[in-house]
Structure formats: structure tokens, C-alpha cells
Amino acid sequence: MTLHNQFQRDGFLVLEDFYTPEMCDRLMERALQLASSFERDTSYSVFQTRNQSATSDDYFLNSGDRVSCFFEKDAFDEHGELKQSLFQSLNKLGHAMHDLDEVYSAFTRSDRMKELVRELRMDHYVAIQSMHIFKHARIGGVVDVHQDSTFLYTEPESCVGFWFALEDATIENGCLWAKPGGHQTTLRSRFRRKDGGGTEMIVLNEEPIGITDMVPLEVKKGACIILHGHLPHYSQPNTSGRSRQAYAVHLIDPLAHYPADNWLRREHSTLRIL
Numbered sequence: 001m002t003l004h005n006q007f008q009r010d011g012f013l014v015l016e017d018f019y020t021p022e023m024c025d026r027l028m029e030r031a032l033q034l035a036s037s038f039e040r041d042t043s044y045s046v047f048q049t050r051n052q053s054a055t056s057d058d059y060f061l062n063s064g065d066r067v068s069c070f071f072e073k074d075a076f077d078e079h080g081e082l083k084q085s086l087f088q089s090l091n092k093l094g095h096a097m098h099d100l101d102e103v104y105s106a107f108t109r110s111d112r113m114k115e116l117v118r119e120l121r122m123d124h125y126v127a128i129q130s131m132h133i134f135k136h137a138r139i140g141g142v143v144d145v146h147q148d149s150t151f152l153y154t155e156p157e158s159c160v161g162f163w164f165a166l167e168d169a170t171i172e173n174g175c176l177w178a179k180p181g182g183h184q185t186t187l188r189s190r191f192r193r194k195d196g197g198g199t200e201m202i203v204l205n206e207e208p209i210g211i212t213d214m215v216p217l218e219v220k221k222g223a224c225i226i227l228h229g230h231l232p233h234y235s236q237p238n239t240s241g242r243s244r245q246a247y248a249v250h251l252i253d254p255l256a257h258y259p260a261d262n263w264l265r266r267e268h269s270t271l272r273i274l
């Protein structure tokens with residue numbers, strides 16, 4: 001069975017040993033360098049998946065073209081000061097490292113990736129968004145069950161996520177969970193910009209997404225997991241003493257319509273294929 005057929009059947013693929021540990025280390029080092037450049041940046045934005053209104057500030061909405069940092073919701077004390085170092089407080093970096101930073105671009109546009117998107121018949125797709133997810137030890141928060149097309153909606157739908165384990169991902173440190181074949185369902189909601197500012201979640205189908213039958217996708221450092229835009233997935237908080245860093249890139253078909261009220265906008269740069 002081809003990778004393309006397997007992806008259509010299951011809604012996800014797990015490719016172990018996709019990248020070398022050295023490539024993963026290089027990306028984590030680069031994230032640390034970028035984080036230290038934020039030390040004097042005062043515009044903090046807390047990334048909370050459970051309270052989307054808290055993410056609707058300008059910092060978030062303008063991050064589609066930038067390298068911005070987002071913090072864990074428990075990172076600040078009652079006086080608004082970070083409880084730990086800035087790096088240890090980060091939830092993620094986003095959302096345009098793959099176009100603005102050479103190290104991220106090389107990781108995203110490797111020969112291996114070019115070969116993979118060809119096999120998946122996505123070689124004309126564009127990389128619209130990148131995220132470096134830290135999931136630090138003990139502070140790394142939950143990501144509630146969701147479908148990626150909710151956040152990157154096109155007509156017809158085309159969003160596909162490429163998720164790279166930069167460190168071993170286990171049940172203890174908050175690996176991804178998904179159900180084989182779970183993508184064969186409707187899109188439940190759409191996250192979009194509201195007229196007059198801010199964002200809103202539009203419910204398309206009220207039927208809840210169950211998390212029964214979901215399996216943990218435990219993978220080794222260097223693995224690549226490909227996720228269909230309809231596939232419900234989530235991850236639990238990291239209660240362990242080890243971080244679970246990952247890098248995620250989302251691709252869309254540039255031939256599909258990209259609505260102007262999608263939260264993510266690329267206003268100052270051109271979208272590129274891999």
C-alpha cells in the first residue's frame with residue numbers, strides 16, 4: 001500500500017527515523033537562541049487552548065508573518081511576572097519561522113520532505129504555518145481535542161499537518177493521541193476573525209468529538225507524524241520531568257479558496273511550496 005493510500009485510509013501516518021537526532025538538536029538550539037532574543041520583549045501573549053478569547057489580541061493575530069513567542073497560561077505569578085526563565089515558560093514559537101529563519105526553512109524544505117510531499121501528492125501545496133511547541137516538563141499544558149482545519153480552513157478543505165518529534169514523545173510527557181480512521185467525519189467548528197476585531201469559534205456541527213478509541217502516538221525523536229485536517233487529535237499535559245519538544249508545519253493547497261476571515265494572515269510575505 002502506498003503512503004498516499006495509507007494516509008487516506010487512516011487519516012494519519014507515523015514515519016519513524018524521518019530526521020536524525022542531530023537535525024532535531026539543531027532546531028532545538030535555534031529555538032533557544034530565538035527565545036533569548038525575546039528576553040527584552042515586553043509584549044507577552046498567553047496561549048490558552050481552553051480560552052480562545054484570551055488569544056484574540058493583536059499579538060496573536062499579527063503572528064502569521066512573524067516569529068512570536070507564546071507562554072504557558074501558568075507561566076505568570078499574580079503580579080504578572082514570569083515564575084521561571086523565559087525559555088522554560090514558553091508554550092510555543094509561531095507562526096512563520098519556516099519562511100523567516102534559515103534553520104527552520106532548511107528543516108522544512110529538506111530533500112526528505114520534498115520526497116514525502118511528492119509521495120502524498122501534495123508537492124504543489126504551500127507551507128502556511130509553523131510552530132515550535134515546547135511542552136516543557138511539568139508546565140506543558142493540555143491541547144484539547146480539535147481538528148486542524150478548524151484553524152486553517154480552506155474551500156475545499158486541504159489542511160495537512162506535519163508534526164516532528166524533536167524529543168521522544170511518550171504518554172508520560174504528553175504525546176499526540178488520535179483514532180485511526182477518525183478523519184472520516186465532518187468538520188465541527190471554524191475559528192475566525194470577527195467583524196470589528198477579535199476572534200470567534202463558529203460551530204458547524206454540534207455533535208461532540210468523542211475521544212474513545214483514540215490511541216497514543218508514542219514516537220522516538222526524529223519521527224514525523226502527518227495529520228489529516230479532519231482528524232481529531234489532542235495531547236495531555238506534560239506531568240513528567242522531561243520536555244516534549246515538537247515542530248509542526250501546516251500545508252494547504254494554494255488552489256483552494258482561503259477565506260479572508262481566517263485568523264492567520266500572510267500580509268507581508270509570499271507563500272512558498274516546499
Ligand code: FE2
Pocket residue numbers: 146147148161233
Ligand atoms: Fe493540531
